[in-house]
Amino acid sequence: MRLFAFLSLLILSIGAPTLAQETAPPSNDADVAKEASEQLDDVWMQKKLDYSTAILKGLSLGDFELIEANARQMRLLNRIEGFVRSRNPDYRTHVHAFERASDEVIRQAKKQSIDGVIVAYHQLTVSCVRCHQTLREE
Incomplete structure (x- = not known):
């Protein structure tokens, strides 16, 4: 639970939107x-x-x-999220694909290759969609 709290604070500290919502208070620890x-x-x-x-x-x-810069931030966030969700083997596969694609975006940006970044960005987008498909199927 401490890890969860730490990661929540870390995410919020990098500029996440406010999470205030009007909902009924949770009835138990699981909720x-x-x-x-x-x-x-x-x-x-x-x-x-x-x-x-x-x-x-x-x-x-x-x-x-x-x-x-934004590919680096996305890769860092992905690593944190991947650590938290590491119990799901399908998710881990998607985390690795996402990381490879974000690394390629960074590599192509360093080379200043617009076409290379476009292809890597497409791969990154595909990895996002596939991961969300997996999570929805759970």
Whole structure:
């Protein structure tokens, strides 16, 4: 539980949106844990979308520093999330695919290869979609 609290604070410290919602108070510890987990999932997803949007902006502007910086942040967030969810073997597979794709985005941005970044960004997007398919099937 301490790890969960630490990771929640870490995510919030990197600029996550406010999580305040008007809901009925949880009735037991299991409900509290489930609600916290769902909120953290929302935070991770929103941050990844923010980073992804910034990468797309960098692509459209030809700003390789913007692309690389946001790909690095996305990769870091993915590692943290992957550690928390590591119990699911299918999820671990997707985490590794996502990491390889984000590494390739970074590599191509360093080379200032717009075509290379486009291909790597596409691979990154595919890995996101496949992972979410897996999570929905659980």
